[in-house]
Amino acid sequence: MSLLSIDTISKSYDGVRALNGVSLRVREGTIKGLIGPNGAGKTTLFHLITGVERPSAGTISFQGRDITTLEPHEIALLGVGRTFQTLQVMGTMTVVENILTGMHSRLKGGFLSCGLWLPWIHKGERTALKEAKETLEFLDLLGRWKWNASHLSFAQQKMLELGRALAMKPTLLLLDEPAAGLTPAEVTRLAEKIRRLREQGMTILIVEHHMGMIMDITDEVAVLHNGEIITEGPPDAVRNDPRVIEAYLRGKDA
Amino acid sequence: MVKKYNKGSRIEYRKRDILFTAGLWLVSLILPDPHLPYRREFIKKRDFFYVGALLLLPLILSGPLVYLMVLAGIYAIVALGLSLFLGYAGQISLGHAAFFGIGAYTTAILTTRYAVSPLEAFGASALAAAVCAYLIGKPILKLKGYFLALATLGFGEIFLVMVRESRSLTGGVSGIFGVPWFSVAGFAFDTSLKQYYLVWGVLIALVLFAKNLVRSKMGRTLLAVAASEDAAASVGINVAQVKVRVFVLSAAFAGLAGSLFACVLSTANPQGFGLGLSVLVVMMVIMGGMGNLYGPIFAAIFLTWLTDVLGGFQEYSLPIYGVILILLLIFFPDGVGTRLNERLIYLISYWGRKRRRERVDI
Numbered sequence: 001m002s003l004l005s006i007d008t009i010s011k012s013y014d015g016v017r018a019l020n021g022v023s024l025r026v027r028e029g030t031i032k033g034l035i036g037p038n039g040a041g042k043t044t045l046f047h048l049i050t051g052v053e054r055p056s057a058g059t060i061s062f063q064g065r066d067i068t069t070l071e072p073h074e075i076a077l078l079g080v081g082r083t084f085q086t087l088q089v090m091g092t093m094t095v096v097e098n099i100l101t102g103m104h105s106r107l108k109g110g111f112l113s114c115g116l117w118l119p120w121i122h123k124g125e126r127t128a129l130k131e132a133k134e135t136l137e138f139l140d141l142l143g144r145w146k147w148n149a150s151h152l153s154f155a156q157q158k159m160l161e162l163g164r165a166l167a168m169k170p171t172l173l174l175l176d177e178p179a180a181g182l183t184p185a186e187v188t189r190l191a192e193k194i195r196r197l198r199e200q201g202m203t204i205l206i207v208e209h210h211m212g213m214i215m216d217i218t219d220e221v222a223v224l225h226n227g228e229i230i231t232e233g234p235p236d237a238v239r240n241d242p243r244v245i246e247a248y249l250r251g252k253d254a
Numbered sequence: 255m256v257k258k259y260n261k262g263s264r265i266e267y268r269k270r271d272i273l274f275t276a277g278l279w280l281v282s283l284i285l286p287d288p289h290l291p292y293r294r295e296f297i298k299k300r301d302f303f304y305v306g307a308l309l310l311l312p313l314i315l316s317g318p319l320v321y322l323m324v325l326a327g328i329y330a331i332v333a334l335g336l337s338l339f340l341g342y343a344g345q346i347s348l349g350h351a352a353f354f355g356i357g358a359y360t361t362a363i364l365t366t367r368y369a370v371s372p373l374e375a376f377g378a379s380a381l382a383a384a385v386c387a388y389l390i391g392k393p394i395l396k397l398k399g400y401f402l403a404l405a406t407l408g409f410g411e412i413f414l415v416m417v418r419e420s421r422s423l424t425g426g427v428s429g430i431f432g433v434p435w436f437s438v439a440g441f442a443f444d445t446s447l448k449q450y451y452l453v454w455g456v457l458i459a460l461v462l463f464a465k466n467l468v469r470s471k472m473g474r475t476l477l478a479v480a481a482s483e484d485a486a487a488s489v490g491i492n493v494a495q496v497k498v499r500v501f502v503l504s505a506a507f508a509g510l511a512g513s514l515f516a517c518v519l520s521t522a523n524p525q526g527f528g529l530g531l532s533v534l535v536v537m538m539v540i541m542g543g544m545g546n547l548y549g550p551i552f553a554a555i556f557l558t559w560l561t562d563v564l565g566g567f568q569e570y571s572l573p574i575y576g577v578i579l580i581l582l583l584i585f586f587p588d589g590v591g592t593r594l595n596e597r598l599i600y601l602i603s604y605w606g607r608k609r610r611r612e613r614v615d616i
Binding site for chain 2: 082084089092099105107109111116125168
């Protein structure tokens with residue numbers, strides 16, 4: 001059963017067609033890769049799924065529910081976690097607080113109950129802290145849990161952002177170029193983490209430029225080119241598809 | 255490239271350094287921690303020191319200074335509220351004087367016209383300010399940065415015009431007189447000393463509230479909204495709702511302060527609630543440090559005192575005021591409450607480092 005299904009979605013900016021009738025399905029418990037040359041519309045598709053922008057036509061549904069017109073935070077509350085292409089770590093907070101922010105939707109309490117520190121707030125904070133440390137341990141960041149997040153290295157900040165998304169306990173995780181800017185060793189470590197997440201039963205959609213990693217960890221790859229999906233299938237089949245090779249070699253003007 | 259030291263030793267070491275270190279250690283006992291905004295612990299030993307100092311302060315202060323501390327405490331309540339909105343949530347408001355005014359007028363009108371007890375009027379003031387903030391905040395908090403500043407500025411001016419023109423309700427320019435002293439169960443706070451304990455007692459309660467907020471889920475939410483609205487939304491935070499709520503909360507703080515203000519001065523008139531106050535409160539938060547609770551309170555005391563002292567210089571007061579603020583922002587760019595220890599180390603060792611720099615040949 002597909003967890004996320006995108007049906008013939010289109011998006012145009014002032015007459016420029018970024019996406020043209022794209023359909024995509026992400027099956028539960030799998031890792032789907034989305035690749036394509038620069039300007040193919042990958043980021044646009046991501047924005048549409050997460051509700052940052054609205055499609056011009058077509059529908060997106062998650063767990064059978066239409067999410068096309070929902071706000072970003074409503075989509076997040078349904079269980080869609082995401083990371084960003086440009087780092088969006090909260091530099092004014094500590095590492096552990098960043099993770100705890102990710103648990104927002106799972107913690108009870110509003111302004112008044114937090115301000116009065118009612119008993120359930122205390123209990124919630126305590127269990128949340130324990131859980132946040134487990135997440136940090138998974139990401140090898142536990143040693144720096146008290147650090148200010150802006151003092152971490154780039155790769156660690158990327159990990160932290162992944163951790164913030166994981167803290168939501170999402171059903172579907174969207175990763176926007178997680179390997180961009182990482183060294184080969186860091187990419188390997190990241191790939192290993194993502195594989196472990198899949199073993200835990202998480203469904204993941206990755207947009208990535210790093211072909212090696214995509215071919216390595218995904219179950220299925222879709223190739224986006226000029227706003228259309230040109231091919232879709234297992235990594236090995238996609239890799240040898242002449243259309244994909246042509247798209248990558250000839251670039252956008254093909 | 256040979257580094258030359260004056261006495262041929264590899265490590266430059268002076269008696270003065272030991273004195274500096276000892277001095278800094280002493281200073282660090284009473285001043286906020288350099289990493290205070292990142293640790294967000296609830297109560298530390300030095301908090302008891304602060305409370306003790308506040309309790310004993312009237313013993314060493316003369317009458318007028320106690321009165322000044324009462325005013326400082328009232329402004330500190332507004333600054334504390336604004337600190338949550340401006341310092342934590344990162345939204346600017348230049349209209350907080352209006353909420354302060356709404357609080358003051360609510361108390362003045364209720365107590366003089368309808369004979370409501372000051373304690374009930376106190377609660378009603380917070381409620382009135384909160385309701386106004388909700389109605390105003392819902393549409394204008396969609397704006398960001400400069401636009402939000404302008405919209406709140408406009409709201410402040412509209413409030414002033416409305417107060418001046420609706421004479422039957424607010425007494426126009428001359429205002430309302432004869433607001434009774436604040437009283438709880440027959441005990442009237444009729445002297446500066448009693449008012450001092452009242453105001454600072456309220457402030458301490460509100461600080462505890464704010465500290466709880468800051469160390470919990472909502473505090474993180476505020477910081478997240480300030481850091482990145484996209485990231486905040488991506489973890490399920492309803493950014494628009496959070497902004498409105500923190501605006502309402504900070505307006506309620508201002509309303510409480512306004513109510514105390516009316517009771518202390520036993521009057522409410524539009525002069526006190528103009529743009530000057532709004533800017534002053536914003537200045538307190540910026541000077542105190544963004545994302546900081548004690549800084550704005552300290553800045554409130556300092557600025558209230560400074561305004562009073564400079565009153566003696568007549569027409570020179572504003573230029574002096576300006577120069578002092580500029581100097582403070584040059585030497586404490588993060589505000590006096592943030593990383594104060596680091597700033598002090600920097601400042602104290604400034605001259606020493608300068609000389610050493612000059613001595614090194616490169």
